[in-house]
Amino acid sequence: MAVFTRVTEPELISWLDDYSLGQLLELQGIASGIENTNYFVTTSNGRFVLTLFEKLAASELPFYLNLMSHLARHGIPCPSPVANRHNQFLSELNGKSACIVSRLSGKSLMNPEVIHCAAIGGMLGRLHNAAQNFAETMPNAHDAMWRARAAPQVTPFLSPPDVALLESEVAFHEKHTLAALPQGVIHADLFRDNVLFEGARIGGLIDFYFACNDSLLYDVAITVNDWCMGVDSILDEARTQALLQAYHAVRPMQKKEYIAWPIALRAAALRFWLSRLYDMYLPRENELIHAHNPDQFKYILQRHIAANSNVIWL
Amino acid sequence: MAVFTRVTEPELISWLDDYSLGQLLELQGIASGIENTNYFVTTSNGRFVLTLFEKLAASELPFYLNLMSHLARHGIPCPSPVANRHNQFLSELNGKSACIVSRLSGKSLMNPEVIHCAAIGGMLGRLHNAAQNFAETMPNAHDAMWRARAAPQVTPFLSPPDVALLESEVAFHEKHTLAALPQGVIHADLFRDNVLFEGARIGGLIDFYFACNDSLLYDVAITVNDWCMGVDSILDEARTQALLQAYHAVRPMQKKEYIAWPIALRAAALRFWLSRLYDMYLPRENELIHAHNPDQFKYILQRHIAANSNVIWL
CATH class of the missing domain: 3.90.1200.10 (Aminoglycoside phosphotransferase (APH), C-terminal lobe)
Structure with missing residues (x-):
């Protein structure tokens, strides 16, 4: 199980106060992944992925988030980080650096042709x-x-x-x-x-x-x-x-x-x-x-x- | 018909060379709208809307495009303008200022409850x-x-x-x-x-x-x-x-x-x-x-x- 840091609904609702994503409709832990804690988050605005960074250095995170934002801006189908009301992608949740990004659709393919x-x-x-x-x-x-x-x-x-x-x-x-x-x-x-x-x-x-x-x-x-x-x-x-x-x-x-x-x-x-x-x-x-x-x-x-x-x- | 300026597939393919959106798969004029020419555009990267501005002043366009980009960045479900390789949202197509934005899903509702x-x-x-x-x-x-x-x-x-x-x-x-x-x-x-x-x-x-x-x-x-x-x-x-x-x-x-x-x-x-x-x-x-x-x-x-x-x- 890759939820290293638990996030409750009340904790997330409070954290989302700082965003323009609307009401929390669903929160679901994601089992895969070994580097971060990930949750699927559905709000009035759509489907997102919440990530709490467990191992990456805080100083490195802006590179990854700005890169994803740059690629999404150029039409590459990749997660697009959501900015909060302070116009920041990163903030703290339960003691960890955290971000919320758009959730993409589709499934992994194990036997590609x-x-x-x-x-x-x-x-x-x-x-x-x-x-x-x-x-x-x-x-x-x-x-x-x-x-x-x-x-x-x-x-x-x-x-x-x-x-x-x-x-x-x-x-x-x-x-x-x-x-x-x-x-x-x-x-x-x-x-x-x-x-x-x-x-x-x-x-x-x-x-x-x-x-x-x-x-x-x-x-x-x-x-x-x-x-x-x-x-x-x-x-x-x-x-x-x-x-x-x-x-x-x-x-x-x-x-x-x-x-x-x-x-x-x-x-x-x-x-x-x-x-x-x-x-x-x-x-x-x-x-x-x-x-x-x-x-x-x-x-x-x-x-x-x-x-x-x-x-x-x- | 709201296609005031016609765009052919070869013209669009050439214009898309400056973007990272992949191959053109479909181009379809949109009948509604009185201010701009709009096309649905599907590429390898997904579904987009192409807009050629017919009436708006070129000096005003950055406000609208930067606003949409800002709102999309904050998780508001609105069209997200795609930047070209010069990192610009706007460029010229068939003599008009033009942009391509993400296409959103859903349908208008005429009898809301x-x-x-x-x-x-x-x-x-x-x-x-x-x-x-x-x-x-x-x-x-x-x-x-x-x-x-x-x-x-x-x-x-x-x-x-x-x-x-x-x-x-x-x-x-x-x-x-x-x-x-x-x-x-x-x-x-x-x-x-x-x-x-x-x-x-x-x-x-x-x-x-x-x-x-x-x-x-x-x-x-x-x-x-x-x-x-x-x-x-x-x-x-x-x-x-x-x-x-x-x-x-x-x-x-x-x-x-x-x-x-x-x-x-x-x-x-x-x-x-x-x-x-x-x-x-x-x-x-x-x-x-x-x-x-x-x-x-x-x-x-x-x-x-x-x-x-x-x-x-x-």
């Missing part, structure tokens, strides 16, 4: 384009420094072959970075559970709390590694091509991005293998029950390495 | 509250000066009793103004056709192109004159009370506003009687076919005067 991957590719391109004139920046918390720090912390728990794989892959990405590729604000976590579909149309992109500045191609690789993955941890060719072609049609990829594509796929797989290892062996409080299996991304990483072992790197 | 009037009252209060920290201002184009200028232009077309009524009423409001009442941004045209309902819930308020700064009570009176009107041009008591009580619960009315209420109802009725007379007898090009019958508001005005003839004015 080619048409959905094409929709995702196009939308990711539009997200990258729309974020180009967003003025604020946020470094990627899961960067090379994080890898260098986290890897030695998990190796004591791993088998010798896994230690060897992890260490050689961390070393590989030290040498082969994506820093020379086009940069921008990326979602950085556009997995299937963070996209709501209405039929074949995307109703919403959600959960922007890993968004940061990094290589755009890296974001594409994170997305492809989830949406286009087939059996045996090998990318499904039709879905991968559909996603990349739709992305390219919106934000044309440069030649150096094509060349770096295998590296981006490996970097994206390493990011989630390592963070899942970390969450499994060094869990924060309340988090263990939600830990994903790290092996999935180890296999994906191994397959990417095998598939591209004959490529000559830059 | 008590529950709907209560919903409208609460929403109007929230709109007034949410607009309190909107920084831009717009004078009311239909103010006392407009009345003084427009009335002599239509009297040549009226019967002697109507001339007498119009002239005495214009003189009355010269003496009894609402200027001392709480002021703010008002919608100024919240008639039934400018509200979309989804069941008993308001899905959206639309058409903010008469919005301006004026007495909040005057906006309530405009709204009541439409939503709560019964047969024989007499206000339906149950609907009127429901609207006023719901409004008061959100934005408590002051004693001086209660005292001025009969004046506000008359001022609101006069505004639409006079503008409809003007549109009927001095129509602008393309406008005649849409002219409303002015008599409806003459009867409403007469009933308001009769109902309150025993009130001693301030």
